[in-house]
Amino acid sequence: MAIVALDKLTVFGPASQKFETILGLQELGCLHLIPLGEAPGRTSPPVSQETREALRYLDACAVHRAPSPGEAPFDREAVTAEVLATKHAEEALADERDELQEKIAALEPWGDFERPPEGALGRNRLWFYLIPIKRLSELPGDVVWEVVRRDRQFAYVVAVAESPAAIPLRNVELDPRSLSELRARLATVERELDDAHWRRVTQTRWRDPLRLELDRADDAVAQAAAAAAAWGDENVFALRGWSPRVAVDDVRAFCDRRGLALTVEVPAPTDAPPTLLQNPDRVAGAEGCVTFYITPGYRAWDPTGVVYLSFALFFGMIVSDAAYGLVLVVGLLLFWGRLGQSRSARQFRYLAVGLVSFTVAYGVAAGSYFGLEPPAGSLLDRLRVYYDGQPMTENRNAMMAVSVMIGVAHLTLANLIAAWNSRRSSRLLGHLGWAVVIVSGFLWGAGAMTKAPALVEFGMPATIAGAVLVILFSSAQPLLTASPKAHALRLFDGAMQIPNLTKAFGDVLSYLRLFALGLASAQLAITFNDLASQSFRAGGAGVALALVILVAGHAVNILLGLMGGVVHGLRLNCIEFFNWSLNDEGYPFRPFTKKATS
Known part of the structure; x- marks a missing residue:
């Protein structure tokens, strides 16, 4: 799990080989191009947006037809017009159907009559x-x-x-039409909608040719942009880009075959290379969680592995029910094959496995199964976590303390990572100071609340010592200098860190949402169970109503748990954790690569 090392490559050659070189580098697909001179302007795609709209319409069709051997020659413009005509007709018919249904519903109470x-x-x-x-x-x-x-x-x-x-x-x-006329028109519209649907299914045989045309068009746009990004005159050209270090030999071999010159430079301190994340498939699904909020700088660190584990833990704590986790397992198994059809889908599948695994494990530790507790003395009861003779999740003070401890651990890890990334400067001590402040401040507060003098006696001076480190070593000004101005600026920068004490306190308390949302999920499950039980005891229709309450209630609770787990699980990583560990924002590596496969 790391940010891929890049080198700056510059390819030189005769102007007559410029376009051929661009095509070859596009085939290699390993360069992030750097404009030489003025940045290229925006190039209009040679294929209209109507073609893209037609392809999206066909891709969204539930039934796809494979191309038939001996198909008529492909005419992109004619196919696009035909598909869009079907799309517009289907949309118009669907709108008319909805309007007719509303008018029929409004007219039915009045009866079938003609004016x-x-x-x-x-x-x-x-x-x-x-x-x-x-x-x-x-x-x-x-x-x-x-x-x-x-x-x-x-x-x-x-x-x-x-x-x-x-x-x-x-x-x-x-x-003004009669009910009979409206119903007759509705039947006609539904037949025409069915015809339009099957025309669309028939037209899906053109998906691959349309996609190929669009890929070729995108390739042509990329080639034009590469040509604009190159430097050259009537004799020579130069093309520059960032390349993964492991791919430099491929570019060198390409240049040797074509008699081109190549220079390779390591990134200079003043360079700002793009960021290319590289992770094993089992954790790479969390890359989207990272780049959703920020792209780490090239010289920063890759938080994908930490985010994978912490996001899964937070998600499990928020859903907080083993049976809900098993429902998610069933849903994952239903889509298992579909999630294995591409590398990105497989990476998401690994992420989903982590989420549901932590959900089931935490639910077992919490002893919650659709809001029900396991029988006393059973195996599931023995797997439940107890504290002071009481189930852990029912001890609110203990769960609040656990949530805060998770926050302390998470933010301390963030500062330790930031310290490691600053190991070549004195700011290392400033980040270590923040780690000490967060841990010792927690111990100090815990000692004061639990009346444990040993924790107070340790936490108070340690917090003060950490704050001193923060004030003295949080500046980028040189440490070993005879300049009074530099020392004054160091102290000023350190003093500006003092307001962050309240920020650290607030960020740690933000992790209480893990307890609060987990408690809310558990209480909702219990409430639905109680309502269903009362309805069931009433007998008669109450039995059916109880089943509806159970199914609908727990379905809503699972949906809320999913939303809360994703939103707040990401928030704790992307806001609280990243704010303390990622100070350098970068931009993503965009390879100059070919999309069309033939």
Whole structure:
């Protein structure tokens, strides 16, 4: 688990070989190009956005058809137009279907009738009113009206009048077509929707040719950008980029075959190379959790492994139920094959395995199974963690202390890592000082709360000593200098760290959300169980209602646990942890590579 070492490569050659060299380097796919001179402008893709829209539409189809041998020649523009015509027709039909369903639902209470032709009632028309039953007495006697239907709340009234103002109540607008006409049109629309769906399925045979066209277009755009990024005149050209050190030999061999010159330079202190993370597949799924918030600088460190473990732990503590974890295991097994079709999918699968494993393990330690406790004396009860004769998760003070201890450990690790990354400067002692402040401050506070004088006697002076280290060694100013100004700036920089004492305190307390969200999940599960039990004891329809409460309630609780586990698990890593361990933000490595496979 590391940030890949890069070298700066510059390729030189005759101008006549420029385009050929660009194509060859694109085939290699190992260079992050560096513009020489002015950065290239944005190049418009040679393939229209309509083609991309058509491909997205076909990819989203639930059924895909494979290309048939002897297929007619591929005409991208014609296929794009045909697919988009199907898409627009399907969207229009779906909108009309939804509108018809609404109009039918509104018209059904009034019955199936046809309105009289225009002028059949003279200057009068039919007006429709949905009137609360208690207000029927307000209907005027000089207007012809009829109640055509009643329910518990409303009367459905039809009146014959010149204007709706004849009845001083709000009228409703109904579709002028009869219920039979609306239902007939709905049936026609549904048939046309079905036809459009199968046209779409038939058109999915063009997915691969469309994707190939788009990949070739993207390759052409990348080639144009590479040409713009190169330096050259009528005689020679130069192309520069960052390459993983392990790929330098491949580029050198490429240049030797074509008679090109190559220079290789290690990154200078003033260079800012891109960041390329490299992790084993079993933890690489957490790279997305890292880069979601920040891309570590090239000279920083790769937090992927730590994030993988801490995110899984936090997720398990927030879901806090072994049975919920087993439900997630079943869901993972259902999608196991689909999550093995690509490397990125397999990496996500490893991450999901870690999340559900920690969820099940923590749920067993908490002794919660759909909010139920295991029978006393059973194997599951013996696997449950007890503290002071009480289940750990039911001892709120103990769980709060555990959550704070996790926060202390997490932020201390962050400062120790920051200290290691600063080992060539005096700021090493400043980060160590923060680690001491966080740990000793916790011990000091714990000793004061539990009336343990030994912890107070150790924690107080250790906290002060750590704060001194922070004040003296948190500056980037040189330590060994005769300049009074540099020493004054060091002290000023150190004094500016004092407000971070409250930040450290707040960040540690942020980890209480692990306890709070886990407790909320457990209490919701217990509440749903109690409601279902009460309904079941009522008998009759209550038995069916109890089943609905159990299924729907626990499904909602699992969904809330998933959301909370992801959001807050990432937040504790990306906000609290990264703020103390990652001070150098970088930018991702973007390889100049070929997308089209043929």
